[in-house]
Amino acid sequence: xxxxxxxxxxxxxxxxxxxxxxxxxxxxxxxxxxxxxxxxxxxxxxxxxxxxxxxxxxxxxxxxxxxxxxxxxxxxxxxxxxxxxxxxxxxxxxxxxxxxxxxxxxxxxxxxxxxxxxxxxxxxxxxxxxxxxxxxxxxxxxxxxxxxxxxxxxxxxxxxxxxxxxxxxxxxxxxxxxxxxxxxxxxxxxxxxxxxxxxxxxxxxxxxxxxxxxxxxxxxxxxxxxxxxxxxxxxxxxxxxxxxxxxxxxxxxxxxxxxxxxxxxxxxxxxxxxxxxxxxxxxxxxxxxxxxxxxxxxxxxxxxxxxxxxxxxxxxxxxxxxxxxxxxxxxxxxxxxxxxxxxxxxxxxxxxxxxxxxxxxxxxxxxxxxxxxxxx
Numbered sequence: 518x519x520x521x522x523x524x525x526x527x528x529x530x531x532x533x534x535x536x537x538x539x540x541x542x543x544x545x546x547x548x549x550x551x552x553x554x555x556x557x558x559x560x561x562x563x564x565x566x567x568x569x570x571x572x573x574x575x576x577x578x579x580x581x582x583x584x585x586x587x588x589x590x591x592x593x594x595x596x597x598x599x600x601x602x603x604x605x606x607x608x609x610x611x612x613x614x615x616x617x618x619x620x621x622x623x624x625x626x627x628x629x630x631x632x633x634x635x636x637x638x639x640x641x642x643x644x645x646x647x648x649x650x651x652x653x654x655x656x657x658x659x660x661x662x663x664x665x666x667x668x669x670x671x672x673x674x675x676x677x678x679x680x681x682x683x684x685x686x687x688x689x690x691x692x693x694x695x696x697x698x699x700x701x702x703x704x705x706x707x708x709x710x711x712x713x714x715x716x717x718x719x720x721x722x723x724x725x726x727x728x729x730x731x732x733x734x735x736x737x738x739x740x741x742x743x744x745x746x747x748x749x750x751x752x753x754x755x756x757x758x759x760x761x762x763x764x765x766x767x768x769x770x771x772x773x774x775x776x777x778x779x780x781x782x783x784x785x786x787x788x789x790x791x792x793x794x795x796x797x798x799x800x801x802x803x804x805x806x807x808x809x810x811x812x813x814x815x816x817x818x819x820x821x822x823x824x825x826x827x828x829x830x831x832x833x834x835x836x837x838x839x840x841x842x843x844x845x846x847x848x849x850x851x852x853x854x855x856x857x858x859x860x861x862x863x864x865x866x867x868x869x870x871x872x873x874x875x876x877x878x879x880x881x882x883x884x885x886x887x888x889x890x891x892x893x
Contacts, residue, residue, distance in 0.1 A: 554845035565876040578857045582749040582811035594737040596730045597689040600624030622709045634682035638700035641679045644672035717741045749792040769810035773799025821862040828875040830882045841872040
């Protein structure tokens with residue numbers, strides 16, 4: 518659209534008064550009443566026009582939103598045994614794969630756990646041999662059946678203790694092959710290598726090399742960032758419109774979008790609610806914990822038109838827009854169905870291709886009413 522030459526305020530008022538005086542005899546403030554405005558007068562008044570294309574929802578408003586992790590995507594790596602941090606193998610913000618080593622612990626407790634497995638495994642093997650011998654003696658009629666039953670109970674108890682010792686080492690991060698070698702009397706490990714249970718990004722490291730830690734102390738925090746949520750704080754009176762089907766929430770300044778999931782059941786003291794949304798595109802451009810601006814659309818009206826707020830004039834309780842005609846303009850009654858900042862969505866007898874005035878609407882209203890431009 519070519520640039521419109523805007524006159525000074527005093528000149529605008531003078532031109533408006535002159536135009537109204539010239540038009541007044543033929544005008545009546547009736548809906549759909551056409552009134553003439555020439556191209557020269559249009560330029561002098563500084564009226565700008567917007568061509569209607571297709572009905573649509575207004576863009577909505579931007580609200581503060583915090584990026585959060587969904588439940589189950591964050592994992593805290595804790596110390597499997599008490600010991601001293603010998604070496605860190607990863608850094609913060611580093612991506613890791615499932616099973617990748619994260620750090621190494623030196624632990625006397627870990628040595629005791631391996632020793633216990635060796636002892637229980639030896640007892641279990643001895644119990645199995647004793648059971649087989651008792652069964653052979655029973656078959657020859659040398660011993661009573663009670664001796665075999667006692668041997669079976671002892672073998673089961675020793676096997677259970679071995680399984681318990683193996684489970685303790687698995688919790689400490691030892692793989693199955695290493696556990697089997699230890700149980701067979703192989704070489705003992707002097708340290709524990711802590712590995713990632715799943716792929717993710719290192720969000721934080723809570724320890725340093727040389728630091729002594731106790732069992733279950735937090736060591737690192739990992740998270741999968743493939744799926745992120747937004748907790749959007751917005752006025753409570755806006756929340757019913759935000760759950761419209763196919764609503765798309767745009768993260769301002771980022772190539773990322775989200776879709777609504779739910780609205781919090783509680784209203785805060787500041788009369789706000791939390792709208793939770795799932796990021797569907799651009800999650801890699803966001804980080805958990807940061808605060809962004811999320812543009813939340815309102816409920817779309819299939820027959821509605823998105824217009825600047827300045828395009829709507831009011832007469833008593835009725836809203837109007839001024840549609841360009843061959844001779845001038847016609848005032849069309851409309852109904853405002855939603856608003857956001859400097860935008861509104863309206864319904865009415867509007868069609869694609871029509872041009873609507875979006876500036877100097879007060880001057881057009883004055884001409885339409887045949888008055889001096891005073892606004893009711």
